[in-house]
Amino acid sequence: MEIQEFINCFAAQFDDTDPEIFKAETKFREIEEWSSLTTLAIIAMVDDEYKVKIKGDDIRNAQSIEDLYNIVKSRM
Amino acid sequence: MKAFIKGISYYLPTHVLSNEELVKDFPEWSVEKVAAKIGVKERHVVADDECASDMAVKAAEKLIEEYNIDRSTIDFVLLCTQSPDYYLPTTACLVQERLKLPTSVGALDFNLGCSGFVYGLSLAKGLVYAGIARNILLITAETYSKHLHPKDKGNRTIFGDAASATLVSTDGFAEIMNFSLGTDGSGAENLIVKTGALRCREKQNDLIFDESNNPVSSDYLYMNGSEIFNFTLEFVPLLVEDTLLKNHLTQTEINMFVFHQANKYMLNFLRKKLKVPEELFYYYLENVGNTVSSTIPIALKEAQNENRLSGNVLIAGFGVGYSWAGAVLKYN
Numbered sequence: 001m002e003i004q005e006f007i008n009c010f011a012a013q014f015d016d017t018d019p020e021i022f023k024a025e026t027k028f029r030e031i032e033e034w035s036s037l038t039t040l041a042i043i044a045m046v047d048d049e050y051k052v053k054i055k056g057d058d059i060r061n062a063q064s065i066e067d068l069y070n071i072v073k074s075r076m
Numbered sequence: 077m078k079a080f081i082k083g084i085s086y087y088l089p090t091h092v093l094s095n096e097e098l099v100k101d102f103p104e105w106s107v108e109k110v111a112a113k114i115g116v117k118e119r120h121v122v123a124d125d126e127c128a129s130d131m132a133v134k135a136a137e138k139l140i141e142e143y144n145i146d147r148s149t150i151d152f153v154l155l156c157t158q159s160p161d162y163y164l165p166t167t168a169c170l171v172q173e174r175l176k177l178p179t180s181v182g183a184l185d186f187n188l189g190c191s192g193f194v195y196g197l198s199l200a201k202g203l204v205y206a207g208i209a210r211n212i213l214l215i216t217a218e219t220y221s222k223h224l225h226p227k228d229k230g231n232r233t234i235f236g237d238a239a240s241a242t243l244v245s246t247d248g249f250a251e252i253m254n255f256s257l258g259t260d261g262s263g264a265e266n267l268i269v270k271t272g273a274l275r276c277r278e279k280q281n282d283l284i285f286d287e288s289n290n291p292v293s294s295d296y297l298y299m300n301g302s303e304i305f306n307f308t309l310e311f312v313p314l315l316v317e318d319t320l321l322k323n324h325l326t327q328t329e330i331n332m333f334v335f336h337q338a339n340k341y342m343l344n345f346l347r348k349k350l351k352v353p354e355e356l357f358y359y360y361l362e363n364v365g366n367t368v369s370s371t372i373p374i375a376l377k378e379a380q381n382e383n384r385l386s387g388n389v390l391i392a393g394f395g396v397g398y399s400w401a402g403a404v405l406k407y408n
Contacts, residue, residue, distance in 0.1 A: 037114075
């Protein structure tokens, strides 16, 4: 699994945020559009695309998209 | 001996809480956007002096009138609520008196949330099959609005108050087939009102706001959205599979899926995961919200009004407890 593919899937969960701003080091909780509903969207995306289960706490404990990517990768 | 649904009616409180009204309380929040995602435009909320028993009586009166039911034939009342009028007596006893049902009726409450209606059908079917009762009034009545913190924008957007009344009898328009039931109490903490009952009777006044600025307090309903979402993703597909198995059916033999209307976002995700075509998956929450144990009977009523129910209908309820229940209804 490639990190760029993960970033693209991550960015696709946002409606109003420019996909260009999503980078491996992006601190996603600082994105204005981020909400508790986005947490569910990310959980659903990871379940759907990677067949991996992540928890709300995994997302809360990750700072950057890369942190989350590493969590997902470690469970594949 | 067979058991059927013979009638369904429901009652919604008069006061409508619209998205426009909600946004007045949360000006910083894009309520329209979130409401579009979860599929709720308005929900009904009880008045301060309106309780579960009041809604239960109104729903039952509608059922009796709509289906021209002779109240002396009702021989059991099953009432599902997590917001009873009192610790005791049982809400179903108050309802017996107010509906002027015979004193020979059996009556009891049971405490379940989103799985409650399906559980109620399983109990009612058992009463019919055992020859204990022939006309069971199954009521769901929930005033979750009384459990919500005024600043809890997420839950105030999702939940609505309502009551439903269903007559289960030895004949009717939908035969109640087989059930799949389940429980996992390890999820209790993820959807809970911690205080007010006897483990912790006094209010804790421990309100804090989490990183999304949502209020978290022992004195109000707490829902860990991501944990509940994960529970649903994991267990609902298994529940559907087991319900089909218990009924010796395959998914293609189901003409309509009527799930607990938790929120549209989650339902869409479940529908896609289960590969159910959109036209075979019923949604009804835009004008009522998530009414907990009443979502399935309300949806069944509306789907029937739209002539969308025939043959095998799979119903599934899941949530607080954790508790889940599925069944097949065979419509005429």
